[in-house]
Amino acid sequence: MNDFLHQDLSVYQLALGVEAPAQTVALDPATLLSLVRAQIDLLIEQQQSTTLWVKLPPGKVWTTELTRYHSSMSESSYIYNFHVEGRKTGLEEENLTSLSNLSNNYLDIELSANNQIQREYFLIVLSANFCSLIAAYRPRKNNKFNNLEKIDNSKNQLLFTITSIDNKVIQRVLDGIQKEIFSNSQPIAPKKFICPTVCEPALVSQLLTKQLQRQTELNRRVGVERVAKLQQQNQELQTKERLKDEYLTNVCQELRTPLTQMKTALSLLNSPTLKPHQRQRYLQMLNTQCDRQGVLITGLMALIELEHNLEDAALELVKLSEIVPGVVSTYQPVAQEKGIMLGYTIPTDLPTVWCVNGGLRQIVIYLLNNSLKFTPNGGQVWVRAKVQGEYVQLEIRDTGIGIAESEISKIFDCFYRVRSGIIHEDGAGLGLTIVQRLLWHCGGSINVKSKLDEGSIFTVQMKIGKEE
Structure with a gap:
């Protein structure tokens, strides 16, 4: 079942359009994922009748969260899953059997490929005594990309994000979605677009607790990874330093050997009792060691030039x-x-x-x-x-x-x-x-x-x- 949104719909802009909009924060995808996971944790724990409006970045790590919720949702819960035209989230393939049994509880809403909402992600949770909104916008980079999937999967690009439990903000977003959606054969009931007036404080408190737990776990994992990366970099630097020291020691030793022999030959040439054939032998020694040192210097220069040029x-x-x-x-x-x-x-x-x-x-x-x-x-x-x-x-x-x-x-x-x-x-x-x-x-x-x-x-x- 496909429904279409007009190009002027923007969940992010709708959330910003209220009289006192929530503050926008720039989050990396990992932090956004921790917020989504905290929401899913709360929904699974409460097992309430819930309506979920969702559009998440592509990728298995994101669809796993929808799969996790879908596998534990009650029969009176609904998922309205948005995706850009021609690009599925992967939820359908992973849970084809389950979805066929719950076809009335799941609706796939397709968006036009050139819609501005294709740069946005959101998760709206509606239940009788609780509502929440996460809306994120992926800004355009200075350089232009034709492959949108490469941008979506970027681990470094920050997302402008709004989170809210204000029913006025969420209702404005729902009104915008309802206004733009039209259905030919499977209409969405108007009650699905109604946000509860007040959220239960206990549920809000639980949500904040779970967000803190998820963020703490994320920070711990990032800290462990950062320490491991720093340790690896430190080990690499120590290895390079050791190899450099060994290299310089070997260079000095190799250059010292012919110099020592040349100095010995020069000392012997100064002997007053030196015979002609001995003089010739020492001169030959000087010549040989000079050649050897020349070969060493030429080889060193060749190796240094090679290592410098190989980089590019x-x-x-x-x-x-x-x-x-x-x-x-x-x-x-x-x-x-x-x-x-x-x-x-x-x-x-x-x-x-x-x-x-x-x-x-x-x-x-x-x-x-x-x-x-x-x-x-x-x-x-x-x-x-x-x-x-x-x-x-x-x-x-x-x-x-x-x-x-x-x-x-x-x-x-x-x-x-x-x-x-x-x-x-x-x-x-x-x-x-x-x-x-x-x-x-x-x-x-x-x-x-x-x-x-x-x-x-x-x-x-x-x-x-x-x-x-």
């Missing part, structure tokens, strides 16, 4: 078949010089993946460089890719020196370098850190399997993207 970096769609072969070809001379067999299998029909601009090339360069560096002469390095579920999986496998099980969990840490007596590691120890952070930003991941003297397998997973 947009993802783009890239194809592995357009990036990987070119990087592999660049490293072919290095592989040939060490007698390493370097090959790849990258199907051209692989789907595109999400990555930051230039990120995929960096990932492949760092991983391929590591594999070649730690693979002895005569070894093998393969690069393969395939689809794995919602990801494209890139695998770089080598027959290098491998990584001890105790070191695998550390290799992505800043400045960590695998210690080996076979190969001298002169890098900054930041390559795998950069790879991991690039992948985190684009929703990917990396893991490694390795055994000493048998080689390593680095597996990268990148999320498949679709062309718009």
Whole structure:
């Protein structure tokens, strides 16, 4: 059964239009919900014959209150439920069986979609010795939204709200509703629009008590959530501070090591008994340590720039078949010089993946460089890719020196370098850190399997993207 309201009806404005209107307060949706729940609590407890005029925000949390009241209402009680054209509250679906048995006690009143009342919510309670009104208005934001449901479900937008038990205010609202409603086949009895002259003080007192109880519970819950959120934020800040301290400590240590060796070499060069071949060795030490410190500083700058740029970096769609072969070809001379067999299998029909601009090339360069560096002469390095579920999986496998099980969990840490007596590691120890952070930003991941003297397998997973 559908009834329609004219566009000039506004319950909120009717409540404001009396000689001494109630004071308007700005409430968040959670506080408004606590007021509604207090009303429902009182009605269920009193079990009186009641007429309910209601229009609540969409959402399960609101319809649950109507459902709760509907399931315990007496047969002489009525619900007149308002909704905007084409948008149901959900009460009908949840209680279809009950409503079919109480069709005479429930009336669905449909409002025109462009009606100003679509921005309002209200709950009017009428019984023989009690009446109350809650009317709320959702103001328009500066920016325009086409999706009204997104606005209705906002947890932060304040609602201008009026609450009243004044029969003059409520009667004015009822008169406005009665004037605008017309029915073709199921008229609403005129007595349903009559507000009792006086409310029983005991019921008003009970209502205020329940509102206080509901608000106290709401405040307690909000307080608990706020404390939990602050504790989480505090923990995150402490973790960031600890990581920053560890990072700075590692930076200082890494920069101090080459400086110490350079100072030692300079001291030895001042020896009056220094022989030519010793002088050459110490000069070479100076040159090596200067290069090492340069690599460290370059790596640090690269990591800092990456972290700064990743905050605003947009993802783009890239194809592995357009990036990987070119990087592999660049490293072919290095592989040939060490007698390493370097090959790849990258199907051209692989789907595109999400990555930051230039990120995929960096990932492949760092991983391929590591594999070649730690693979002895005569070894093998393969690069393969395939689809794995919602990801494209890139695998770089080598027959290098491998990584001890105790070191695998550390290799992505800043400045960590695998210690080996076979190969001298002169890098900054930041390559795998950069790879991991690039992948985190684009929703990917990396893991490694390795055994000493048998080689390593680095597996990268990148999320498949679709062309718009």
